[in-house]
Amino acid sequence: xSLKLKALLKSPWVFHLSTGSCNNCxxxxxxxxxxxxxxxxxxxxxxxxIKHADVLLVSGSCNRMSVERMKELFxxxxxxxxxxxxxxxxGSRGIFKDSYNCPVPLDKIIPVDVYIPGCPPKPxxxxxxxxxxxxxxxxxx
Amino acid sequence: xxxxxxxxxxxxxxHADILDLEDKSNTRVxxxxxxxSIVRIGTYLFRNIGARFNIATATDLPPKIExxxxxIVEDINLLISLRVFLDREKPExxxxxxxxxxxxxxxxEMSELLGITxxxxxxxxxxxxxxxxxxxxxxxxQDYEEWDETVDRxxxx
Numbered sequence: 109x110s111l112k113l114k115a116l117l118k119s120p121w122v123f124h125l126s127t128g129s130c131n132n133c134x135x136x137x138x139x140x141x142x143x144x145x146x147x148x149x150x151x152x153x154x155x156x157x158i159k160h161a162d163v164l165l166v167s168g169s170c171n172r173m174s175v176e177r178m179k180e181l182f183x184x185x186x187x188x189x190x191x192x193x194x195x196x197x198x199g200s201r202g203i204f205k206d207s208y209n210c211p212v213p214l215d216k217i218i219p220v221d222v223y224i225p226g227c228p229p230k231p232x233x234x235x236x237x238x239x240x241x242x243x244x245x246x247x248x249x
Numbered sequence: 250x251x252x253x254x255x256x257x258x259x260x261x262x263x264h265a266d267i268l269d270l271e272d273k274s275n276t277r278v279x280x281x282x283x284x285x286s287i288v289r290i291g292t293y294l295f296r297n298i299g300a301r302f303n304i305a306t307a308t309d310l311p312p313k314i315e316x317x318x319x320x321i322v323e324d325i326n327l328l329i330s331l332r333v334f335l336d337r338e339k340p341e342x343x344x345x346x347x348x349x350x351x352x353x354x355x356x357x358e359m360s361e362l363l364g365i366t367x368x369x370x371x372x373x374x375x376x377x378x379x380x381x382x383x384x385x386x387x388x389x390x391q392d393y394e395e396w397d398e399t400v401d402r403x404x405x406x
Contacts, residue, residue: 172379200404208388209379211397213405220406 113188116162117242119151120190123161127178127214129168132228133195137165139231147235150242163190163241169197169204170214182218190221190241194234199223252325255298259329263290279317281332284342287318290331291345294320300329302351307359309391314340314363335365344370362389 126134140147141154155161158181170178182191193214196202204210214220221244224237250258256278260267266286271279282290294300300320307316318331335342344367346352356367357376364387367373378388386396 172382205404206402208393208395211400213401213403215405216401 110188113245116188116190117245119153120162120238120242121153121155121160122163122165122192123155123158123181123185124165125167125178125181127166127168127174127198128171128210129195129197133167133197136228136231137167137194137234140234145231145235147238150235150238152238158184159186161185161189163192165192165194166198166214166220167194169201169207169210170212170217171207171209172211175212175217179217190245191218192222192224192237192241193220194224194237195229196225196227199225202227250298250325252327255322255325255327259294259298262293266290276326277328277330279330279332281334284333284335287331287333288343288345288348291318291320292348294329294331295349298322299324302349303328305352305355305359307363307365307389309337309363309389311391312337314365316342316359316365318345340365341368342366343368346370346372361387363387364390 124134124137139145158164164182164185166178168174193199197204198214201210201213222237222241224234226233229237260270263282263286266283266289267280268283269281273279295302300322303319303321305316305318307314313334314337316333316335318333320329320331321327322329333342340363342365344352344356346356346367347369353372354376356370357372357374359365360367360370360373361375361378364385383396387393
């Protein structure tokens with residue numbers, strides 16, 4: 109594991125991007141940050157700018173308009189970065205598989221490290237996904 | 250005005266334009282009208298009866314295209330849906346957006362998703378579809394076919 113990645117895992121700062129989701133995954137993601145679940149105790153912090161982020165959280169089914177913006181954002185993340193797909197839409201496009209407005213699934217556009225299924229996934233599932241992400245890279249909590 | 254007075258006033262004033270009136274329930278009336286009279290009836294409901302414009306919906310029902318304009322008279326809790334049938338080959342209707350501002354965006358959306366032409370619309374630009382979407386392809390038509398060769402209909406990796 110590179111030094112950069114090791115440093116990143118101590119406190120992964122996340123940037124949250126919705127690519128045309130129905131907002132349920134976004135609500136559950138924000139729930140993780142509230143005192144009840146308090147994902148900040150793992151050092152995770154929601155940041156407002158993509159240039160401060162280590163982890164990109166993507167929700168939604170990647171529609172034609174937002175895919176262009178997502179590509180631009182992915183170019184701006186400081187590398188190495190990790191990508192987490194939250195929800196069924198980001199993972200496999202769910203019911204929007206044949207939609208005219210959702211041409212390509214997320215993981216055919218950018219590399220995805222962790223999938224968190226669910227419609228929407230519970231905050232517990234999102235925390236479990238974050239822990240698995242860190243363990244996959246080789247870090248410990 | 251009570252419900253019966255509103256309906257009587259409305260039907261007697263526009264009896265030549267009303268093709269059918271379906272009294273669905275206590276709070277809901279469907280009125281089928283001729284497409285030429287939509288501006289007169291819509292502005293009358295909005296300005297004189299004091300109805301609130303809720304939303305308009307369009308559906309492709311071959312061989313016709315149906316538009317429903319939903320107006321709510323809040324004092325008497327009545328939802329009046331004006332139903333218009335257009336020719337599917339050349340759907341064209343006069344725009345209400347030049348009279349009532351609230352119609353602006355919903356008419357733009359209907360025009361790009363179903364290919365309906367709203368004559369006299371003050372700002373007939375695209376609203377929702379992507380910039381590289383080809384002109385004249387309407388995704389909510391029943392006979393829509395995939396035009397993009399780069400699409401991937403699998404579930405991903």
